[in-house]
Amino acid sequence: MTAPRINRVQSNPFNITEEITALRGERKDIGAIVTFTGTVRDTAAGEKITTMALEHYPGMTEQELEHITNEAHSRWPLQGSTIIHRIGDLSPGDDIVLVITLSAHRAAAFEAAEFLMDFLKSKAPFWKKETGESGNADWVDARDTDTEALTRWQK
Amino acid sequence: MKLMYFAWVREKIGINQETVSPPETVKTISELITWLESRGPEYRAAFENRESIRAAINQTHVDHHSTLEAAAEVAFFPPVTGG
Numbered sequence: 179m180t181a182p183r184i185n186r187v188q189s190n191p192f193n194i195t196e197e198i199t200a201l202r203g204e205r206k207d208i209g210a211i212v213t214f215t216g217t218v219r220d221t222a223a224g225e226k227i228t229t230m231a232l233e234h235y236p237g238m239t240e241q242e243l244e245h246i247t248n249e250a251h252s253r254w255p256l257q258g259s260t261i262i263h264r265i266g267d268l269s270p271g272d273d274i275v276l277v278i279t280l281s282a283h284r285a286a287a288f289e290a291a292e293f294l295m296d297f298l299k300s301k302a303p304f305w306k307k308e309t310g311e312s313g314n315a316d317w318v319d320a321r322d323t324d325t326e327a328l329t330r331w332q333k
Numbered sequence: 334m335k336l337m338y339f340a341w342v343r344e345k346i347g348i349n350q351e352t353v354s355p356p357e358t359v360k361t362i363s364e365l366i367t368w369l370e371s372r373g374p375e376y377r378a379a380f381e382n383r384e385s386i387r388a389a390i391n392q393t394h395v396d397h398h399s400t401l402e403a404a405a406e407v408a409f410f411p412p413v414t415g416g
Binding site: 234237241274275295299301318 | 337339340341389392393394408410411412413414415416
């Protein structure tokens with residue numbers, strides 16, 4: 179049986195509990211469920227943020243998420259994985275991204291969730307633009323630490 | 334060849350996509366950027382800091398040395414910032 183792989187890009191909010199239920203189905207051999215949620219911070223470079231707009235490259239995003247997911251499933255004995263990434267205009271406190279990993283034991287679930295997030299942040303074609311209280315809108319700069327995070331996964 | 338632009342590359346060029354027919358001497362991503370820069374100040378502004386420009390051919394990440402053969406869709410964008 180192939181472990182379910184759910185990848186989605188959507189503007190609507192997600193419900194973590196519902197997503198876990200949808201992913202695990204009727205399976206009773208799952209011992210570990212790890213979830214990661216990324217959310218919108220209310221400040222950037224000392225300024226209050228009012229809006230975060232998320233843009234992506236339809237088509238390429240789905241391909242990249244599929245590559246990343248397949249790689250994670252080939253490295254760890256996962257019983258399922260979910261990646262949901264939101265697009266459009268978000269507000270401080272809103273959820274941006276959800277990763278869920280299922281495995282018989284926690285180590286694989288933790289590691290795979292980190293792996294998925296590290297690769298998503300460096301490879302999936304999403305871009306954030308923050309608007310501050312002053313009305314200034316700036317594209318978020320990529321962080322070197324996100325690129326460096328990939329090196330630990332090199333085989 | 335279909336070109337697509339995202340984030341601040343899109344804003345600086347002023348359009349999100351276009352169809353172009355570069356001359357046959359344009360064989361790589363790098364040469365395509367140089368050719369685009371010859372088309373106007375908006376392109377020169379977008380590609381001013383070349384090292385920060387990322388590219389994809391047919392929706393797969395590539396570097397600037399990659400050749401354009403079989404490239405139906407080429408995209409230019411800043412380093413990604415999702416997650």
